[in-house]
Amino acid sequence: MRLHGYWRSNATYRVRVALLLKGIEFEEVEHDLLEGHQFAPDFLEVNPNAAVPALEVGGQVLTQSFAILDYLDTLPGGPRLIPENPLDRAEALALAMGTIADAHPLIVPRIRKYLATELGADEAQVKAWARHWLIEGQKAYEARLERRPPAPYTFGDTPGLADIAIASHVVAGTAFEVTTEGFPHLKALTDRLLAVPEFAEAHPFRRREVVGGNKSI
Amino acid sequence: MRLHGYWRSNATYRVRVALLLKGIEFEEVEHDLLEGHQFAPDFLEVNPNAAVPALEVGGQVLTQSFAILDYLDTLPGGPRLIPENPLDRAEALALAMGTIADAHPLIVPRIRKYLATELGADEAQVKAWARHWLIEGQKAYEARLERRPPAPYTFGDTPGLADIAIASHVVAGTAFEVTTEGFPHLKALTDRLLAVPEFAEAHPFRRREVVGGNKSI
Numbered sequence: 001m002r003l004h005g006y007w008r009s010n011a012t013y014r015v016r017v018a019l020l021l022k023g024i025e026f027e028e029v030e031h032d033l034l035e036g037h038q039f040a041p042d043f044l045e046v047n048p049n050a051a052v053p054a055l056e057v058g059g060q061v062l063t064q065s066f067a068i069l070d071y072l073d074t075l076p077g078g079p080r081l082i083p084e085n086p087l088d089r090a091e092a093l094a095l096a097m098g099t100i101a102d103a104h105p106l107i108v109p110r111i112r113k114y115l116a117t118e119l120g121a122d123e124a125q126v127k128a129w130a131r132h133w134l135i136e137g138q139k140a141y142e143a144r145l146e147r148r149p150p151a152p153y154t155f156g157d158t159p160g161l162a163d164i165a166i167a168s169h170v171v172a173g174t175a176f177e178v179t180t181e182g183f184p185h186l187k188a189l190t191d192r193l194l195a196v197p198e199f200a201e202a203h204p205f206r207r208r209e210v211v212g213g214n215k216s217i
Numbered sequence: 218m219r220l221h222g223y224w225r226s227n228a229t230y231r232v233r234v235a236l237l238l239k240g241i242e243f244e245e246v247e248h249d250l251l252e253g254h255q256f257a258p259d260f261l262e263v264n265p266n267a268a269v270p271a272l273e274v275g276g277q278v279l280t281q282s283f284a285i286l287d288y289l290d291t292l293p294g295g296p297r298l299i300p301e302n303p304l305d306r307a308e309a310l311a312l313a314m315g316t317i318a319d320a321h322p323l324i325v326p327r328i329r330k331y332l333a334t335e336l337g338a339d340e341a342q343v344k345a346w347a348r349h350w351l352i353e354g355q356k357a358y359e360a361r362l363e364r365r366p367p368a369p370y371t372f373g374d375t376p377g378l379a380d381i382a383i384a385s386h387v388v389a390g391t392a393f394e395v396t397t398e399g400f401p402h403l404k405a406l407t408d409r410l411l412a413v414p415e416f417a418e419a420h421p422f423r424r425r426e427v428v429g430g431n432k433s434i
Binding site: 067075086093104106139140 | 291
C-alpha cells in the first residue's frame with residue numbers, strides 16, 4: 001500500500017499507527033500541506049478533497065482517516081481496531097469522532113489560514129482558537145474516560161480506533177502548547193499510548209526525522 | 218428509542234432520516250442549541266460533548282450522528298445504510314466524512330458564535346465563512362459523484378449513509394443561501410433524495426412545523 005501523507009498531519013498519524021498495529025507494509029509519500037501541495041492537479045486526481053491521508057490500495061484510493069482505519073479493520077490479520085459488540089462499537093466510534101468530527105477539523109492549516117487572511121486574526125488569536133477547541137475536546141474526553149476507565153486501553157487489552165483518535169488529539173495539542181495536565185484519565189491513557197512502539201514510531205516528530213522536515217511542529 | 222435533537226440541527230436530521238428509513242419507532246426531545254440548552258447540567262449528563270443528536274437505546278446513550286447511523290445498521294430489519302463490500306464501504310464512509318468531518322463541524326452554532334464574539338466577525342463575515350466551507354464541500358462532492366455517478370442513489374437502489382450525509386450537506390447550505398446550481402451531479406442526486414418521503418419527513422423545515430419553532434433557519 002502507498003500512503004500519501006505529511007509528517008505534521010494528525011490524520012496521517014492515525015493511519016500510520018493503524019498500519020503499524022496491523023503489521024501492514026506500506027511506503028509513505030510526503031506532501032507539504034503548508035506549501036499547498038495538496039492543491040497540485042496531480043494530487044487532486046488522487047484526492048479531490050485536497051487532503052491527506054490518502055491510501056492507495058490496488059487501483060483504488062481511500063481517503064479520510066476514519067474510512068481508512070475502518071477498511072484496514074476488514075483485512076485479515078493483526079488486532080481488531082474497532083470492537084465487534086454493537087454498543088461498544090458505537091462508543092468507540094463516538095470517541096473517535098470527538099476529534100475526527102469535532103475538534104480536529106477546526107485546527108487544520110486551511111482553517112488557520114482563513115482566520116488569518118480573511119478574518120484578520122493575528123498569531124495569538126489563531127493559537128487561542130486552536131487551544132480553545134482542543135481543550136474543549138479534552139474536557140469531553142476526560143468526562144467520557146471517567147465514566148468508562150480504560151483497562152488498560154479504551155476497549156481492553158490492545159489499542160484500537162478510539163485510542164488512536166484520542167492519542168492523535170493529544171499529539172495535535174503539542175503544536176499549541178496544550179497539555180493533559182488537569183485531565184488525569186486522559187493523561188494516564190495517552191501517556192500509556194504514546195509509549196506503545198507503534199505509536200512512537202508513527203509520531204509526527206519521528207516522521208519528521210525520517211523525511212528531514214526542519215520546521216517546528 | 219428516544220432521540221435528543223434540535224429542529225435546526227443538521228446532524229440530528231441525519232439520524233432522523235436513518236431512523237425513518239430503518240422503520241424504527243422513536244420519540245424526539247427538543248433542545249434549543251441557540252439558547253444554550255446543550256450546556257444544561259442535565260443534558261451534559263446525557264452527552265458530555267454538549268451536542269445533539271444523542272440517542273437513548275435501553276440504558277445507553279449513543280452520540281455522534283455517524284456512530285448512531287453505524288449502530289442502527291447493525292440492527293435487524295430495514296435497508297442497509299452502509300455497503301458490505303469493504304472498498305464500497307470505504308468510499309461510502311469517505312463521502313459521509315466529507316461533511317461530517319470536514320465541512321459541517323465548521324459551521325455549527327458554537328463556531329459561528331466564537332467567530333463573532335472572540336474574533337469580531339460581523340454577520341456578513343460569518344455567513345461568508347459558512348458559505349466558503351460549504352461550497353468547498355460541494356466541489357469535492359461534485360468531483361467524487363462525477364467519477365462514480367449515482368444510480369439512482371450513491372450505492373444503488375436504496376439511499377444509505379452517503380446519501381444521507383450528502384443531503385444533509387445541501388440542507389445545511391439552505392441557511393446560508395448556498396445552492397447546488399453549477400454542481401449538476403450533486404444537484405441531480407440531492408433533488409432526488411429530498412423527494413424521498415423519509416428525507417422529506419425528517420427535513421428541518423418539517424420538524425420546525427412539528428415543534429412550532431418560529432425562528433428562521
